[in-house]
Amino acid sequence: MDRNDTFDISRFGKYLLYELKDTARAQGLPVLLTGLAPVMLFLIHLLFSLTVEPEGQTIVWENYSGNMAPFYATAIFTLFFLIFPISRYGKMTDKRNGTQFFMLPVSSAEKFVSALLVSAVVVPVAFMILYFFSDWIIHAAFPGKVISSLAGLFFGTPLTEFNEAGSYYTLNCSPFIFLPIAISMAGLAGAAAFRKNKIFMTIIVCLLLCVTALWATVLAIDNIDTEKWESFLESGMADVTWHGIQFLFAIICAAFAGWKMKKIQL
DSSP states (O other): OOOOSSOOHHHHHHHHHHHHHHHHHHHHHHHHHHHTHHHHHHHHHHHHHTTSOGGGHHHHHHHIIIIIHHHHHHHHHHHHHHHHHHHHHGGGGOTTTHHHHHHSSSOHHHHHHHHHHIIIIIHHHHHHHHHHHHHHHHHHHOTTTSOSOHHHHHHTSOSEEEETTTTEEEEOOOTTSSOHHHHHHHHHHHHHHOSSSHHHHHHHHHHHHHHHHHHHHHHHHHTSOHHHHHHHHHTTHHHHHHHHHHHHHHHHHHHHHHHHHHHOOO
């Protein structure tokens, strides 16, 4: 195969297959262990429950299913989607290890599309399937302790929900507060943008963006009529708008990563 700047489907298919095999070899074990986190976290809570009086067991496991398990999943999903692209493609800016990546006989476009698919589609989907399956195994094996599975909870619960008793809206804990594709593209952009301390720098930038978005949201709410804001939330458009912003963010990050990958000089 001769390297050129065109996008050749046949060559791309061979390269993508190579990328998937190399990803499985290099990052397969960490992905597997992280996907089995529900089992390990359940065992930790099981050991902790042994120290609790019998009358308190119900409270412990209700708290685990309703609060702790969703919180763990949210944190693990967010960190995994952000860190994996950096772990996989962070070497592209390294003078010692990045040479092999750029010397491969494929075009920049093919490398970029392959990185998108691996970072934002193949590995995240495989990871989520493994994570939810691990959680379902625990739920099936211990239905008296793990009251509900995460898959049923997350896919059946909206991001924002109105509490009629208290007359207020709540933000439900969900790994989909931040869309996987948005987090993954932020990670890929960080892998291409920074030469050192990639994970730390990417997390700092993402936190600053979140704080800025929160500040802008608070300012917007202060300038919007309360009835209009409540109507906006009740219509479900808050979820659509938030996810739309994240898709736009993902596109910007992907475009930046592609441009940066083409311009990197080792």
